[in-house]
Amino acid sequence: MADSAPVQNPPPEQPAPAEGAEAPKGPSKNELKKRAKEEEKARKAAEKAARQAELEAQKAAAEVDYAKDFYGKLPLNQSQTRERRERVQIASLNPNMDGQTVLLRARVQTSRAQGSKMVFLNLRQRTDSVQALLTVAPEKVSKQMAKWAASLQIESIVLAEGVVKKAPEFIKSATVGDVELHLTKLYLISGLDTVLPFTVDDANRPEPPETEAEDVQFKRVLLDTRLNNRVVDLRTQTNQAVFKLQHAIGHLFREFLDSKGFTEIHSPKLQGAATESGASVFQVSYFKGKAFLAQSPQLAKQMAIAADFERVYEIGPVFRAEDSNTHRHMTEFIGLDLEMAIEEHYHEVMELLDGLFLHMFRSLKEKYSKEIETVRKQFPAEEFKWRDGPEGTLKLSFKEAVDLLVEDGVPREDLDDIDTVNEKRLGRIVRAKYDTDYFIIDKFPLALRPFYTMPDPEDPTVSNSYDFFMRGEEILSGAQRIHDAKLLAEQMRGKGIDPASMSYYLEAFKLGCPPHGGGGIGLERVLMLFLKLNNIRRASLFPRDPKRLEP
Amino acid sequence: MADSAPVQNPPPEQPAPAEGAEAPKGPSKNELKKRAKEEEKARKAAEKAARQAELEAQKAAAEVDYAKDFYGKLPLNQSQTRERRERVQIASLNPNMDGQTVLLRARVQTSRAQGSKMVFLNLRQRTDSVQALLTVAPEKVSKQMAKWAASLQIESIVLAEGVVKKAPEFIKSATVGDVELHLTKLYLISGLDTVLPFTVDDANRPEPPETEAEDVQFKRVLLDTRLNNRVVDLRTQTNQAVFKLQHAIGHLFREFLDSKGFTEIHSPKLQGAATESGASVFQVSYFKGKAFLAQSPQLAKQMAIAADFERVYEIGPVFRAEDSNTHRHMTEFIGLDLEMAIEEHYHEVMELLDGLFLHMFRSLKEKYSKEIETVRKQFPAEEFKWRDGPEGTLKLSFKEAVDLLVEDGVPREDLDDIDTVNEKRLGRIVRAKYDTDYFIIDKFPLALRPFYTMPDPEDPTVSNSYDFFMRGEEILSGAQRIHDAKLLAEQMRGKGIDPASMSYYLEAFKLGCPPHGGGGIGLERVLMLFLKLNNIRRASLFPRDPKRLEP
Secondary structure, three states: OOOOOOOOOOOOOOOOOOOOOOOOOOOOHHHHHHHHHHHHHHHHHHHHHHHHHHHHHHHHHHOOOOOOOOEEEOOOOOOOOOOOOOOOOHHHOOHHHOOOEEEEEEEEEEEEEEOOOEEEEEEEEOOEEEEEEEEOEOOOEOHHHHHHHHOOOOOOEEEEEEEEEEOOOOOOOOOOOOEEEEEEEEEEEEOOOOOOOOOHHHHOOOOOOOOOOOOOHHHHHHHHHHHHOHHHHOOOHHHHHHHHHHHHHHHHHHHHHHHOOOEEOOOOOEEOOOOOOHHHOOEEEEOOEEEEEOOOOHHHHHHHHHOOOOEEEEEEEEEOOOOOOOOOOOOEEEEEEEEEEOOOOOHHHHHHHHHHHHHHHHHHHHHOHHHHHHHHHHOOOOOOOOOOOOOOOEEEEHHHHHHHHHHOOOOHHHOOOOOHHHHHHHHHHHHHHHOOOEEEEEOOEHHHOOOOEOEOOOOOOEEOEEEEEEOOEEEEEEEEEOOOHHHHHHHHHHOOOOHHHHHHHHHHHHOOOOOEEEEEEEHHHHHHHHHOOOOHHHHOOOOOEOOEOOO | OOOOOOOOOOOOOOOOOOOOOOOOOOOOHHHHHHHHHHHHHHHHHHHHHHHHHHHHHHHHHHOOOOOOOOEEEOOOOOOOOOOOOOOOOHHHOOHHHOOOEEEEEEEEEEEEEEOOOEEEEEEEEOOEEEEEEEEOEOOOEOHHHHHHHHOOOOOOEEEEEEEEEEOOOOOOOOOOOOEEEEEEEEEEEEOOOOOOOOOHHHHOOOOOOOOOOOOOHHHHHHHHHHHHOHHHHOOOHHHHHHHHHHHHHHHHHHHHHHHOOOEEOOOOOEEOOOOOOHHHOOEEEEOOEEEEEOOOOHHHHHHHHHOOOOEEEEEEEEEOOOOOOOOOOOOEEEEEEEEEEOOOOOHHHHHHHHHHHHHHHHHHHHHOHHHHHHHHHHOOOOOOOOOOOOOOOEEEEHHHHHHHHHHOOOOHHHOOOOOHHHHHHHHHHHHHHHOOOEEEEEOOEHHHOOOOEOEOOOOOOEEOEEEEEEOOEEEEEEEEEOOOHHHHHHHHHHOOOOHHHHHHHHHHHHOOOOOEEEEEEEHHHHHHHHHOOOOHHHHOOOOOEOOEOOO
16 A cells, blocks of 8 residues: 555535526635635645555564564364363452463453553353453564454454453453453454354343233344344353253253152154144154154153153153244253152152252252352342242142132133133232242143043042142143053043054053153243243243244 | 863764774773773762862852952052052062061062962062062961962062061072062052063073174064063063163263263254255154254254353254164164364364263273173173273274274275274274274264364365274264364365255354364164174164154
């Protein structure tokens, strides 16, 4: 550019006169004079600026960048070398490390230049962030280095070396606010090759408080944008915490059941026949024939009991071809399923499940309070409440639950079943009366339950079945099962199912099977309701619904 | 029967004279006399027996069954009552309990009457069994009770009460052989309503030693019979142990990775596009459109890395629409997958995976020796060997592996790839030379690997990828991945994949992604090879292959 003539601004274009408007007069002599003067002034200023730029360029060319090895883009990492130099976690930084030089890989969350000699970067690793500072200094940090650092696109991944310093005052914009990092080296590991759909900072802002109509247009659009760009959305501190908590729930589920003598099983998702309820099953092309995706591991886990496994659990995908576009339905979700032999009474199962939930709630509160706090900043919610005293978990019979709703004003004739609206209402009644977000309803009417549900020994209209609730939404459904092949076949016929269509299942009970019961839990529902995320898609890594198969 | 006339034996039928044979003469007078005498004798004996039977029946009718409350079929357990009486595990029985009365639920494995006053039962719970003895005794065990006990069909489930007694000598037919149970009560919980396809005893017998042609007709039929009746087959002590070990492998996988800071993820199995390799993907009817079943969590786990999850694992089903009917292929199996960010070099991943396998091998040997022993009784095999000393796991480059095969006589021109036959051969060479069943091959030719594999930084024909082997079969495949969107798109095009068809995946890398690598392990393969079960179907609860979708 030093050789080229300074570019002059072209004279401003005259707007064409609007049709039918008064024809403008020509400019006055004074005006022409004034314009010529201004043009001359602009030309001189441009010439001066050009000379200045030329000089600076010459100066810069003369000035050796003493920091040129301390910054810049690294070659594509193809595992060229292995120095085995330790890299630290931001979460581990603390004032006791004052003066130590550390190396770390992080995202650039924000970048802000202060003049030409100082750049502030917010560096992020998952849920943790720290402020980093780059200051021009002789032999160490050059102006070129500062300029380069200031130009880094946010969400770039950098390798940063710096000295840990006690922060002069607590830095609110970082999660590790009592130290800052004085950068000595800064390299780009991976940059961006696209425009960010939104910033992680924006995606991490608190949600507006929940309204009753939670699927209003504004929020739906926002959530869709997030889900369309899930890779960026998942980087928020909130989502990093949500999925640490998802992992925790699975871990606690297994931990509790392992301690109770359960065996983990993996049952096939490809099925030869459409079972349970044919209406909502996905069909698969299977070589020259067809198969169906399992709607639950129900049949397999019961067969495992007939095969003497005694106590089994499974964590795996569950497929539902229901065209439901609500805040709590997905076409694929993770089922936490269990089944166990009964010695005397199905309440053995119900109580074990209750113990399982209490173990999860207690451990989440004890061990994951940091993550829960992080989520709450974006999704403000009252803390999840359960009865942890000697009185134990609240257990209502279906009849008692109906009575509570009738007392509250719901017409009894509407309550053959309790629909989702009345479930929520019941949740509020129970919260007000018993101060708990978690309770059990036992003894559902037999007619409401699947064919394999064991009837009550005395009242044939009632069954040995239960649902568990969190914040007024069902999160577990379970029961004692019929383990007698004759009664089972009878019940199938009663519900219009041809026993011959489920012969392998029926055969398992003809071969002798202990009394047993179990339940199925929706992992994402538990996560959503514990954290009050208000939409189940937020509790799924890459959610699937009737309208979404990507990303 | 007491009222009916004694049935006389019909006279023995005369054989028809053979054609052309000499016509027989009539019987002599002496003979006739002798016959009449014999007939008279038989008649008298029969009359006597009938009188005797009548007397006994009268006696029995008169005789009150003093034990009638101590045995019989229980009503269908619908949770009528809850006594909360403790039931014990057979495995817990021991000579120190001599004289204690215990209650337990078990299967009748065998039943054998000795005269009319004593019945021996072998009672089984999963991998454990004990001998139980029922002896007629006044006021306690009646003859009727003994007769009923002797009539119990094997595989019936009983509730047994008895007194623990030190065994006079070790009972070889039971796993708990130092005690026996003297029964005082015996009830039927669940009987059989069908004919057993085979006994559990038969199904538990040692397999014939493995031959090179392991899919010979005899064994295939046997396995098919087992799989068609999997519920009974799974009851064998071998299978109970196999699936405890399957649980153990999953548990150890998670335990190790949890300790290394990994997060468990659940990625969707329903995909919007047929990815990776379109040829072997199952298609699903999805409302008015279509979807595809994920062939691996490859894309999702890499996207999780781009979303800052750093280290992730997943245990879940993997679907392959390959029409392969071999001992090691299934259309659905469980993938143990992991992916992690790399700091400097992809060997960080390879070494972590090696550490994972060593953790699994060591823990299986230490904590599950009983189960391994149980399986070995049916599937005799040399103990699985690995190098556990300071020299570490054997790591060969692909080139070194080829050299070993060439040295052994394989023509080099056959070794552009190492096929399954040569893999097995290599396994034998390595076992002989290095005394290990477990080793790693590193640096595969780039052309043999998927498009997302990172090329070697110096030799573009080679890649940063590795396979792990057990007993000469591949059990893990992994690599450093390309995290640069431009190079990735280029490699896609090179393999004939349109980058636009995987836009969500590609986009993840445009948004900045750390260098990363990982691998996928087949759960059933590890189980099969560690135990030398010789067919992968034995390592799957309800296996699926091109010809099998049930049970």
